[in-house]
Amino acid sequence: MFDVVVDIVLLTFLATTSVAIMRMTNLFAIVMLFGIFSLLSAGLFVVMDAPDVAFTEAAVGAGISTVLMLTTLALVKRSKAPYYDEAPKIHTAWLPLIVVIVTGSALIYGTWDIPNFGSADAPSQTHVARFYLENSLPDTGVPNTVTAVLASYRGFDTLGEVTVIFTAAVAVMLLIGGKRPKSAPKTEDEEAQDEA
Amino acid sequence: MEFIIGHYNYWVVIFLMMVGLYTVISRGNLVKKIIGLNIFQVSVFFLYISMGTVEGGAAPIIAEGVKVYSNPLPHVLILTAIVVGVATTALALALVVRIKETYGTIEEDEIHNLDHSL
Numbered sequence: 001m002f003d004v005v006v007d008i009v010l011l012t013f014l015a016t017t018s019v020a021i022m023r024m025t026n027l028f029a030i031v032m033l034f035g036i037f038s039l040l041s042a043g044l045f046v047v048m049d050a051p052d053v054a055f056t057e058a059a060v061g062a063g064i065s066t067v068l069m070l071t072t073l074a075l076v077k078r079s080k081a082p083y084y085d086e087a088p089k090i091h092t093a094w095l096p097l098i099v100v101i102v103t104g105s106a107l108i109y110g111t112w113d114i115p116n117f118g119s120a121d122a123p124s125q126t127h128v129a130r131f132y133l134e135n136s137l138p139d140t141g142v143p144n145t146v147t148a149v150l151a152s153y154r155g156f157d158t159l160g161e162v163t164v165i166f167t168a169a170v171a172v173m174l175l176i177g178g179k180r181p182k183s184a185p186k187t188e189d190e191e192a193q194d195e196a
Numbered sequence: 197m198e199f200i201i202g203h204y205n206y207w208v209v210i211f212l213m214m215v216g217l218y219t220v221i222s223r224g225n226l227v228k229k230i231i232g233l234n235i236f237q238v239s240v241f242f243l244y245i246s247m248g249t250v251e252g253g254a255a256p257i258i259a260e261g262v263k264v265y266s267n268p269l270p271h272v273l274i275l276t277a278i279v280v281g282v283a284t285t286a287l288a289l290a291l292v293v294r295i296k297e298t299y300g301t302i303e304e305d306e307i308h309n310l311d312h313s314l
Contacts, residue, residue, distance in 0.1 A: 011208040018215040048249045049266040072289040076296040096221040104214040116202025118251035129267040145256040145268040168283035175290040
């Protein structure tokens with residue numbers, strides 16, 4: 001029961017944070033809020049009995065992502081104040097809102113058939129999961145089933161994951177590593193400001 | 197009541213998904229779009245982990261005297277997804293930096309205007 005209360009409170013926090021992120025225009029504040037969002041999700045993963053995922057989310061989501069985004073902000077900031085504010089948007093908000101509402105309603109209609117949260121007889125619990133829980137310790141000698149599946153049963157998938165990360169790292173280095181022109185071309189209002 | 201508590205997770209997941217999608221479609225700032233995409237991504241993580249949770253279950257680390265464990269397979273999938281997600285985020289942010297260098301702005305409208313004025 002206590003688990004469920006914590007779960008619901010944290011989920012509500014998450015929803016609130018996401019709305020705040022959507023509505024804010026100061027990019028620095030948005031990145032900080034996204035760090036909070038990741039940390040809240042890490043807490044929620046612990047509540048849902050997924051400590052491995054929580055560790056990764058706290059280290060990678062709240063840590064590395066935030067650092068990457070702050071670095072990007074430092075590189076793309078405007079040379080005049082306000083440094084990080086979004087420009088006022090000209091987009092019409094109606095079409096995206098309609099798309100989102102229609103998609104969301106369809107998805108919520110889809111949840112009607114989902115078994116209740118935490119039910120032990122849901123289809124996802126009754127098939128292969130039991131095999132791994134029963135056999136991973138004798139097969140691999142690793143008590144943590146998640147590690148056993150990740151590094152032993154599905155070791156080649158993890159190798160593929162490493163390939164993806166390597167590709168991304170190479171692409172990032174090709175994009176922003178090496179010699180590049182130092183200063184970005186100035187926008188018109190910046191030039192006007194320089195002349196003034 | 198039981199139906200609401202049992203489905204609250206999934207509804208919040210869908211809400212987060214839609215907030216992320218809305219941010220991606222409707223905001224013009226490229227960094228903010230990427231953050232919207234990340235929110236969407238985290239909501240998918242929650243969908244998987246919610247489905248793997250078993251009431252009264254322990255974390256899937258085999259120990260004496262524990263009968264019920266949560267499903268370890270969603271955890272494995274999401275571990276991979278988080279790490280790959282950060283790799284793609286890094287790539288997207290690098291693209292943003294290059295766009296800033298070439299166009300001098302990271303606002304979508306201004307980039308479109310610059311493209312049309314060429």
